[in-house]
Amino acid sequence: MTHTRPTPDDTHALLSEGDVNFTPERAAFAADFVTGATRELLAEDAEVFLHQSLSTPCLNALSGAEGAWITDLEGRRYLDFHGNNVHQTGFAHPDIVAAVKRQLDELSFCTRRYTCEPAVALAKRLRDCAPAGLTRVLFAPGGTSAIGMALKLARVATGRFKFVSMWDAFHGASLDAISVGGEAVFRKNIGPLLPGCEHVPPPEPHGCPFRCGASCTLACADYIDYVLSKEGDVAAVIAETVRCTPFIPPKDYWQRVQAACDRHGALLILDEIPVGLGRTGRMFACEHYGIVPDMLVLGKGLGGGIMPLAALLAKEELNVAAHTALGHYTHEKNPVACAAGLATLEVIEKENLVARAEELGNLALSRMRELAVKHPLITEIRGLGLLMGLVLRRADGSPAMEEAERVMYACLRRGLNFKITMGCILTLTPALVLTEEELMLAFGILDEALTEVKARASGSKDETLS
Ligand SMILES: Cc1ncc(COP(=O)(O)O)c(C=O)c1O
16 A cells, blocks of 8 residues: 555545545554554555555544544544544444343344334434425335335335436435435546436535525525426435535525426425434434425434434335335344334434534534644634534645644544544534533644644745755
8 A cells, every 4th residue: 555645636536434544644543653563454455455445544543432532442532523423322322232232132134125113213213303295214234225115115105216416425325326426536437326326516605606605595495496407307316414524504505406496397305314212403404404304314313323224215205115125124024123223313312412412513513613723734713503614725825734643643643533624624513512621622633733733834834944
């Protein structure tokens, strides 16, 4: 494995989901931070697994995960501000672990064509807490599969095959999901993809082709209306409701897009796989926008950070595919996963995690504002509940990609884990069970790391001058 800074051609492809696993910064981190048994395990991992962008070879190895924290093989602890967004309830929540253990003793699998109590109970509970009108449920073993079911249902229900989705979006890594996804690292050199997938710009003012300036003017929402009218036969618009990587749409955005969908007979599918179930300070992110989509896709934290589980929620009138297999997944009614899901929803309610995400998110916003005053590298802060992002740009406005990596590795050395998205956004998504002290600890670490990176940059400038 060679470590090289991405060429300008690679850079576009790497402005995506996560930080890059083959840069000189990664190599330097690996050389002095990864030691002993971890080094051996990483070498074995790299020897046995297929290598792929973003994740393999790996960064480090874990031996523990509990609450808001993870522990590596060397016993070092990190506040996990990434957690793959499965950790709304924190890792290894005792109630969820107990529910999983109980279920293992009762019924550990449900053969297809049979149902089981945990599956029905979870579906009913989801329906009760979902936005009004989303009455039908189908489970899948992962978010990507649930997205696939949503796309198929939209085709069956409308008799149309086209989709409108967004550049820079992520809906999973399978061929159907990357067809509506918008990140080059998943799409490049892998086609042909699904026909009829049209992409539009996301509501992200930076680099927006409509040149709306510092804040979104909703020209991009009007453009969706334009595309839907030109195509005339689009089955659905599919998008992530909010995304720190890179956008939190303005207040009126979704109402305008939904009105356009209604005008042109297209369904609206919202992907809340990483952001649903409380992360944004509402149970579902679409609640911030006062809309109910035709389909809502959930995943990740639904399995309590223990079991793989995702769900498609749909309006009653979309129960029209009785003669088509939408999912048919072997684990679609897995009782252990469903028991984990039920316990997760109970913990979210019992521990008031939705309100907590809002409260801690507000606190985090004020701390991020202070950091931005102190560190000019932070040019923008983003936050909705505990979905947060710090955008790093240089004085000339270019993305501070190397600096972002240096900050990330400096944070890892101090016990804070997060990922970088779009090359220059420090993307921060902690467990919702985080304490205020832990939140402050994390921002203290970020502050120190930003100071260190600034000092290193001015040190190297001085060297150049002398
Ligand atoms: C917005 C979004 N959609 C879909 C997916 C795919 O989910 P999974 O990895 O469970 O298949 C992800 C995963 O990161 C995601 O963030």
